[in-house]
Amino acid sequence: MARRTTAAELPQSANERESLLDQKARHWRAWYDGRFVSNYEAPAKWVPASMTADQVREVNALNAVEVELIDEAIGRVLASIDRKGWGDDVDVIFTSDHGELQGDFGLLFKGPYHVDGLMRLPLIWRPARSSEPAPSVVHAPVSLVSLAATFLEIAGEPAPTWVEGAALPIDDDDAKRRSFEATFTEWDSSIFGVDVHVRTVVTDDYLYTEYQPGSVHDGSEGELYVLGEDPLQRVNRFDDPAMAAVRSTLADRLVAHVRRPGERATPGVLMAPV
Numbered sequence: 001m002a003r004r005t006t007a008a009e010l011p012q013s014a015n016e017r018e019s020l021l022d023q024k025a026r027h028w029r030a031w032y033d034g035r036f037v038s039n040y041e042a043p044a045k046w047v048p049a050s051m052t053a054d055q056v057r058e059v060n061a062l063n064a065v066e067v068e069l070i071d072e073a074i075g076r077v078l079a080s081i082d083r084k085g086w087g088d089d090v091d092v093i094f095t096s097d098h099g100e101l102q103g104d105f106g107l108l109f110k111g112p113y114h115v116d117g118l119m120r121l122p123l124i125w126r127p128a129r130s131s132e133p134a135p136s137v138v139h140a141p142v143s144l145v146s147l148a149a150t151f152l153e154i155a156g157e158p159a160p161t162w163v164e165g166a167a168l169p170i171d172d173d174d175a176k177r178r179s180f181e182a183t184f185t186e187w188d189s190s191i192f193g194v195d196v197h198v199r200t201v202v203t204d205d206y207l208y209t210e211y212q213p214g215s216v217h218d219g220s221e222g223e224l225y226v227l228g229e230d231p232l233q234r235v236n237r238f239d240d241p242a243m244a245a246v247r248s249t250l251a252d253r254l255v256a257h258v259r260r261p262g263e264r265a266t267p268g269v270l271m272a273p274v
Contacts, residue, residue, distance in 0.1 A: 009232060010102075011103075011105065011106055012053045014049065017049075017105060018032070018106075020234050023235065023236040024105075025217060026216060026217070027196065027216045027217070028105065032105075032107060033047065034048070036194070036216065037191070037194070039111045040191065051103075056103035059103070060103065063100075063102065078092065088129045089130050091154050093123075093125050093150070095122055095123045095124070096121050098121070099117050099118040100118070101113070102117065104117040112189065112198045115207070116233060119202070127154075133170070134171070136172070138169050138170075138171060138174075139172055139175075140169065140172060140180040141180065141202055141204065142183065146166060146167060149165050150167040150168045161262065166180075183202050184202075184254070185200040185202070194216065196211075196217070197212035197213070197214050197217075201254055204227070205227055205228060206224065206226060206227060206250060207233060208222070208223070208225075208253075209222055209223040210254060221238075222247075223236050224237045224243055224246070224247055224250070226243075
């Protein structure tokens with residue numbers, strides 16, 4: 001899996017930001033230039049292109065303070081659990097619902113941009129001490145979709161047929177045995193009258209995205225990043241003839257995901273702050 005952009009690796013100049021954005025699907029540059037809005041949380045008249053490197057550093061400094069506050073709050077919660085005598089029998093899982101762009105490609109906030117800044121999340125599982133777990137780090141790609149099945153397994157309850165995702169693996173051998181080889185992310189939104197539909201598959205080696213027809217895309221655009229060579233997802237290989245076979249294989253994975261068996265809700269259109 002790829003890694004998070006560090007402060008030193010953020011693009012510093014307008015030319016650098018724009019050259020990175022112009023390799024991606026058209027809505028990236030459109031948001032940067034102020035021609036496209038995909039997020040209720042961003043200031044309505046804010047244009048990312050106007051942001052300076054110093055402003056990005058200031059935003060990230062304030063974000064670091066917020067992270068420290070969360071760390072302290074979690075410490076208080078865990079201390080309370082131990083005071084109540086529950087520590088041996090409580091599983092603790094820490095994660096987030098999404099990431100946040102922090103100057104990546106000259107952008108802030110979030111939206112239909114399937115890169116590490118928004119999709120690669122902290123996920124820490126501390127099983128109950130009474131279960132005598134063996135510490136491990138799982139390197140296989142996993143998804144928040146697995147959390148429901150994981151909670152049910154911890155509680156000793158079977159997962160209903162409509163629960164998607166298998167319980168999280170406990171180590172790499174378990175992940176390999178249960179075929180944790182890829183994760184899938186879907187985005188469907190209608191915000192300010194603009195429809196965007198995104199489908200992404202991430203493996204150990206690649207991040208592949210297709211943009212379905214909507215208000216901004218005609219179905220021909222996509223992104224393909226070779227994570228071993230391009231951990232910051234800066235070189236889009238979607239139209240590279242040398243990657244045609246890889247692209248075909250990953251596209252087939254997306255089709256198989258759409259056609260997967262199981263009970264699912266009828267897809268709707270998301271109209272909410274995102």
